[in-house]
Amino acid sequence: MTARRTFDVSNMLQQRLHELVPGGAHTYARGSDQYPDGMAPVLVRGAGARVWDADGNEFVEYGIGLRSVTLGHGYRPVVDAAYAAMLDGVSFSRPTELELRAAEDFLALVPGADMVKFAKNGSDVTTAAVRLARAATGRDMVALCNQPFFSVDDWFIGTTAMSAGIPETTARQAVSFGYNDLASLVRAFDAHPGRIAAVILEAATALAEPEPGFLEGVRALCDREGAVLIFDEMITGYRWSASGAQGVYGVTPDLSCWGKAMGNGFAVSALAGRRELMELGGLRTDRDRVFLLSTTHGAETAGLAAFRAVAAAYRAGDPVGVMESVGQRLTAGFNALAAEHGIADFVHAAGRPSCLIFVTKDADKAPSQAFRTLFLQEMLQGGVLGQSFVVSAAHTVDDVDATLDAARAALPVYARALEANSVEGHLEGRPVAPAIRRYAQPRRHEG
CATH class of the missing domain: 3.40.640.10 (Type I PLP-dependent aspartate aminotransferase-like (Major domain))
Known part of the structure; x- marks a missing residue:
């Protein structure tokens, strides 16, 4: 049995972030209230479609830079172009x-x-x-x-x-x-x-x-x-x-x-x-x-040089086609797994293959923040980080297969919660909350 991941260092860093940065992040969508309590990884590096957090946990990342990364983290032609431009002044x-x-x-x-x-x-x-x-x-x-x-x-x-x-x-x-x-x-x-x-x-x-x-x-x-x-x-x-x-x-x-x-x-x-x-x-x-x-x-030269390298990559290849193909593979595999567990009406991948989301519903088939959080929790434990299934052209077959492996472990937990019509006993902490809301509650940060 695989040991459960821990987030002790990330939690310590997140606490410090809340003391110094309003909301604990510079984008509301990146906030800790968008993740299960005590399971908001603070990242230290990325490569391709993978990221690593301060505790040493490795994840396949979706949403990938709030949908700003289509070629993968650290994509060398872009990084090299920005670096070369910066050497001549910014x-x-x-x-x-x-x-x-x-x-x-x-x-x-x-x-x-x-x-x-x-x-x-x-x-x-x-x-x-x-x-x-x-x-x-x-x-x-x-x-x-x-x-x-x-x-x-x-x-x-x-x-x-x-x-x-x-x-x-x-x-x-x-x-x-x-x-x-x-x-x-x-x-x-x-x-x-x-x-x-x-x-x-x-x-x-x-x-x-x-x-x-x-x-x-x-x-x-x-x-x-x-x-x-x-x-x-x-x-x-x-x-x-x-x-x-x-x-x-x-x-x-x-x-x-x-x-x-x-x-x-x-x-x-x-x-x-x-x-x-x-x-x-x-x-x-x-x-x-x-x-x-x-x-x-x-x-500023780094950003413009990065853009020119992105434009060159799109002229030379087909990143959109790659994303479409990867997204189709992920959709088919994930939805087949949900169907195997008899819960495809409650949790499934949906949307344009290059911009996928996952739908999470409760036993009444109503969209549910609580069930969404439970799914996030179990996928994080399986090594998948993401508020969506938005891919990049750097996502590989191995990345998709790793995601499906995580889903194989997560979906039975989801099914048991549906059977009980409650996440109680399965979800550790409070549900996530909409990023744009009037009050900090129900995910007010204490501490």
């Missing part, structure tokens, strides 16, 4: 040739865009897109698709449960509409005539593909109403295709926002779009200028 007082070459590479991959501006975070560029849309249209409102996340900035966070510190007037400048529900967007325009500056959405998600005519209908509505169409390509970019969701579905937005996988984990993001919009933030306009993006580190 930040200068004037543009570098690297900025031009990176822009050329980017726009070659996104043919629907005329211009690009680089930054460091996804929120930088989504907020810049909204500001640009407001300036171009002279309107103040934004129509947000009812999807989980667009920005840390007030225009979006004011609409969430964590809106403390944000004026109500800001939240009232946003209106929501449903994905694959064109009628709800029509209602939003009708309810706020002449006020909606921008419509922002992810063109697809892990579990939701656009129904025939939906994206085309959104495009036509924006054209009819004079609103700017913004695609958030943070996740779809480099997972759906190197040209993002717009390259898959054939609908071109006015502006698009990129990040995550474009640097294989290095900090780089991009706002791209039509020239007549982007030039409002430049020096070739007679209109009032938009303070679009002006970041000290947006043109």
Whole structure:
């Protein structure tokens, strides 16, 4: 019988992190409240699809850098390119040739865009897109698709449960509409005539593909109403295709926002779009200028060199195809195991193969944080770390097989909890909680 993993050093480090860093992590999705009590590994290194924690535990990692790593941890061509660039300096007082070459590479991959501006975070560029849309249209409102996340900035966070510190007037400048529900967007325009500056959405998600005519209908509505169409390509970019969701579905937005996988984990993001919009933030306009993006580190050489190496990898090979293949193997194997235990209706892998999640339900077939936590707990003990089954092109057959071995041990525990209609006696500690919630409870950190 394999000895159970311990997390003593990680727990000590996590406690210290809570004393020095609000929330104990620099991203809410990385917080210890997203993992079983006392089982939040603090990592020290990674290679390919594997990571190691401070206690020496080795894991196959999914979600892999919050979906920002598609080529694997420590992918040498990217690391070597960033290293070589850094040896010649990281930040200068004037543009570098690297900025031009990176822009050329980017726009070659996104043919629907005329211009690009680089930054460091996804929120930088989504907020810049909204500001640009407001300036171009002279309107103040934004129509947000009812999807989980667009920005840390007030225009979006004011609409969430964590809106403390944000004026109500800001939240009232946003209106929501449903994905694959064109009628709800029509209602939003009708309810706020002449006020909606921008419509922002992810063109697809892990579990939701656009129904025939939906994206085309959104495009036509924006054209009819004079609103700017913004695609958030943070996740779809480099997972759906190197040209993002717009390259898959054939609908071109006015502006698009990129990040995550474009640097294989290095900090780089991009706002791209039509020239007549982007030039409002430049020096070739007679209109009032938009303070679009002006970041000290947006043109930092390591991130741009990393992006160029990622672009080269996508030109030379087929990382998306590899992820699709690995994801299909994982889905088939995991769901077959769940079926063997008679619990496929309660726990299963789902979604686009390059962006898989796992569904966890209770005995009433309702989504359950408690059963999710139990599954996370047992998979961690089996050497699998991840809030999802999102793969990279570095995941191998051996990694998938190791994951299925962990599932063989985890699923019988899940089945027994379902039979009892309770995780009591199986789950050690409290269930996880939504990352974006109003109060620290039910996972307030004590200590």
